Amino acid sequence: MGSLKWVFTILSVWCPHVAESRGDFSWKLPEFGDVYHVSGIITIPFAEIEEPFEAWYNLTANKSRIQYYDGAVTPVKDQALCGSCWSFATTGALEGALFFKSGQLTPLSEQALMDCSWGFGNFGCDGGIAWRAFNWAKKHGGIPSTESYGPYRGQNEYCHYNQLEFLGNVSRYINIPFGNVAALKLALFKNGPVAVSINASPKSFTFYANGVYYDPECGNDTVLNHGVLAVGYGVLQGESYWLIKNSWSTHWGNDGYILLSMKDNNCGVTNAAVYPVIVGEVTGNGTTNAKVHGKQL
Secondary structure (H helix, E strand, O other): OHHHHHHHHHHHHHHHHHHHHOOOEEEOOOOOOOOOOOOOEOOOOOOOOOOEOOOOOOOOOOOOEEHHHHOOOOOOOEOOOOEOHHHHHHHHHHHHHHHHHHOOOOOEOHHHHHHHOHHHOOOOOEOEOHHHHHHHHHHHOOEEEHHHHOOOOOOOOOOOOOOOOEEOOEEEEEEOOOOOHHHHHHHHHHHOOEEEEEOOOOHHHHOEEEEEEOOOOOOOOOOOOEEEEEEEEEEEOOEEEEEEEOOEOOOOOEOOEEEEEOHHHHHHOOOOOEEEEEOOEEOOOOOEEOEEOOEEO
16 A cells, blocks of 8 residues: 555645646546556667658648557557567557558567567667667568467566567568657558657656646657557647557556647657558468568568
8 A cells, every 4th residue: 555655645746736737638546556657768869760751742631540440459458567668669550550451450469579679679678669679570570469479478588489470571660750740640641550759757647547638847858768659649629639559558547548739749759750661462360471581471
C-alpha cells in the first residue's frame, strides 16, 4: 500500500492545478496504485536518414482517420517493468503495414526484437529505438510472430529465431520530417500506423484518463523517452488530436490509448516519427514472397 499512499500524496499537491494550466482532459489513479511506468528510449541523436518522406503534392488527408477501426491495430499490450517500449512501437507499425498488404492482422514478437537486435544498437529492457529495430527487420526479412517466437516475457532472454518464419519483408523505413504535422497525417492516411517517440515524463501523462491531452510541461521536446504508436488523428470538441496507442496495458489511460493534442507539437510527437515499407507480394498468412540474402522466406 506504500505506493498507493504516495500516489494520493502526489495527487493532492498536483491535481488541483490541472484545470488552471493544462488542457481539458481528466486524470485517474492507476488501477493498482502503481505509477512506476518504464519507458525505454535511448537518449541519442534522431534517426539516421534511411529514406526521406515523399512529398505527395496531390494528396490530402481525410479530416479524421482511425486505423484502429480499420482493423490494422492489435489489442493494447503491456511492456510491464521493462524499458521495451521501442519494440512495441516497432511491431505495431509493422503489424499495420502487413495488414494493409495482406488483410491479415498478426501479432508480431516484441520479445524477438528485445532478444536479437542488440547488434543493431538496442538493449532489450534497457532501451532501444524503433528505426534500429527496423534495420534488424530489414536484414532478417521481417519479425517473427508472437505465436512462433513465444510470448512476451518482460525481460531479456536468449535469441532463438532459427527455423522461424519472419513476417513482413522490410525494405526500408521512412522518416517523417521533423515537427511536420501535415506529413504525419499523410503518412497515417496513406501507410497506416507510425512509430513515434514522445516525452512521457510529466505526471499528467502518467495519470491521463480521457479527453484531449495537452500539458505545456510536455512541450515541443527534442529529449524523447518513450516509444508509442500513432494510429490515427481526429478532432474532439474543436481540438485536433493524435490517437496514440501506448504499451502500458488497458488499465492506463483510455483503455490503453491517449488523445494527444496537436497543439504546439505537444510532447514532441512529430519529432522522431518513422514507419516501415514492405516489399514483395504478401501471401494469405502474412508472409512475403521475397528473397532475403538469397533465401526464399
